[in-house]
Amino acid sequence: MKIEKMAVIGAGVMGSAIAAQAANAGVPVLLLDIVPEGATDRNMVARNALKKLLETDPPPLMHRKNLTRITPGNIEDDLEKLAEVDWIVEAVIEKLDVKHKLYRSLENVRKPGSIVSSNTSTLPLAELTRNMPESFRRDFLITHFFNPPRYMRLLEVVHGPETRPDALAALVDFGDRRLGKSIVHCKDTPGFIANRIGIFWLQLGLLEALRLGLTVEEADTVISRPFGIPKTGIFGLLDLVGLDLVPHIVPSMDRALPPNDPFHAIAQVPERVTRMIEEGCTGRKGKGGFYRLNRAGGERIKEALDLQTGEYQVSTKPELASIAAMKTGGLAGLLQFQDKTAEYARSVIAQTLAYAAEVAPDIADDLESVDRAMRLGYNWQYGPFELIDRIGAENLVRLLESLGKPVPPLLRHEGPFYQVVDDRLHGLAFTDTAGSKPSLRAVNRPPGVLLLADIKRRSKPLAKNPSASLWDVGDGVVCLEFQSKMNTFDPLVLKLIHKAIDIVRNDYRALVIYNEAENFSAGANLGILLFGINIALWPEVENMVKQGQEAFKALKYAPFPVVGAPSGMALGGGCEILLHCDAVQAHAELYMGLVEAGVGVIPGWGGCKEMLLRAFADKNSPQGPMAPVARVFETVSVATVSKSAQEAKDLLFLRRDDDITMNRDRLLFDAKEKALALSENYTPPEPPVFYLPGPSGRAALDMAVGQYLRLGKATAYDAVVAGALADVLTGGETDILKPLSEEDLLALERRNFMDLVKRKETIARMEHMLETGKPLRN
Structure with a gap:
């Protein structure tokens, strides 16, 4: 059907x-x-x-x-x-x-x-x-x-x-x-999989923090990032889902679960939570919860609840010695550390993982289903059994014994829960767990699902450096993967782009640009760029701009198709590389944009010229010498970011005929199929010719910016950055009858970029972005 x-x-x-x-x-x-x-x-x-x-x-x-x-x-x-x-x-x-x-x-x-x-x-x-x-x-x-x-x-x-x-x-x-x-x-059991384990974890984390006298910040700091759990931790997540649900969920689970379930031992609603609900402090949907934003005096000050007194105080991120112990000893260093935050981590993590191992055979058909449910339902980086493998099952057993807690039979086995056998990932079967050699079953992917993680388990990269790698994904297609922090672009990424072109040109059919990080790319590495700016290495800074332009242009005119396959954020240079691809197979959740204005510069790696090409070619928008220019200016000058792949088409970041994949796990397969289809009788695009309005068009854009200034919707330095962008988009000192080449536009990008990076206001914006992750409106 x-x-x-x-x-x-x-x-x-x-x-x-x-x-x-x-x-x-x-x-x-x-x-x-x-x-x-x-x-x-x-x-x-x-x-x-x-x-x-x-x-x-x-x-x-x-x-x-x-x-x-x-x-x-x-x-x-x-x-x-x-x-x-x-x-x-x-x-x-x-x-x-x-x-x-x-x-x-x-x-x-x-x-x-x-x-x-x-x-x-x-x-x-x-x-x-x-x-x-x-x-x-x-x-x-x-x-x-x-x-x-x-x-x-x-x-x-x-x-x-x-x-x-x-x-x-x-x-x-x-x-x-x-x-x-x-x-x-899932099997037909209370809470199914994710909530069966997740509710136990939240309830235990809440009670243990109260028992040990931790602050909510201490609890959330130690129980989150070290274990691949979102930074909300226990208390931030309770605020998000709503504390008023606790008195309903806990008794409901208590009634529904079998008599021997460990949840019964922790199935009580703390008095502190009851009082908070009575006072309307039910979390983000109420007057606040364990955290709140105090807006008194027009400010937004984050406060945290003191679990002992019930009073709010300014929230500060604690510096924990137990977290510092991870720098040398990893997870083992944290779990072996002796203070109350490490004791909290030991108790909550050990008992939660033991609970998962205890109930898993009753709630799921295989352990991979349990792990996937927790990864996707609670945004854990690792599922319970993956986390047990990271800690070591034998170490977890010792932890449970030291806490006086029973050890589930599933933990009494030799070796990890996941193993690579014959280049395929296998997971331990739930059956026969009491034997000395439990069976392993292959983790099967549905047809049409191709994961780079699986390819990396069974092969070596065609080429790699610390910032990027090339992988053979089959059928003559190569995948370029970024692996720098936030997948930012640095000289090593740009170098591997040229290497990829050489490799694919000689032995393969197509290139796909894809990775399985949370975000495709946050753009240029601001740290490297700012270092060069601060010591006035202007030739090196300009060379980095030119290197990016040359790398992306080489991709555009490569003798084979290049398909971008982004998911999550594709910002700045991450957007520009996609603009140079022959086609994009986008995940539906794509947040794409040229955000350079937020750090006081303009797109300098060909983003301006590629957006102009799209605007002039778009049959769904007004044409003429000025309308496409104004459309690009309006989008780029305010650092517009799409809220989805569908919206990215309206903004011209994606072409009308670019395709969208709804399921993230199917993105690489779909992109590979698109690349193979394009490789049949492929020819590179012809270099474009631009006819732009020049100073008269620049004057019209300046007038629009002036109006925003008068309304208080733009700062004085916003106007400076917008002026540089307008100069590029209108073609500089030209007129509508004079043809401009791609190189002419790239030169304009470089010139205006270099003018902006020498200004103190741009440097302040870059430093603020690196320190806070947020744009500065100076």
């Missing part, structure tokens, strides 16, 4: 956001909710939910136009419309009687064979389908989305013993390819 139209019943925060993600995927969605008593607009609940989608930050919609794919309605007037949809998602209140009543109504109107699923996070499938007809049970599943559905890649799926295999297969394929989700199959 094929899913072409969806319905979501329940227009609350989750239901409307699930509908938004379906709309992002290009799928028509019917969004239904109740009719409020006495309402003149019977679709008011669903319609108000759509309005909130446009107001929510971060936005659930990848493009505002996607809202038109969602049709609001109500469950009294519009149930018969469900006969037209292929998948119905129920996202109503977590009460069995309410759900059962709705399901009986659905059974009377839905299309035969259509899929029905619940977004429940607490109720078992067996209870949801109790007393329902066989026809319903065969089409029913649980699809547990994580909030917010657009950004959280995990989709937990639970099917019942009677669920049709073809219904399960259709939903999994749709969730994977169209919605961009990583599907994790």
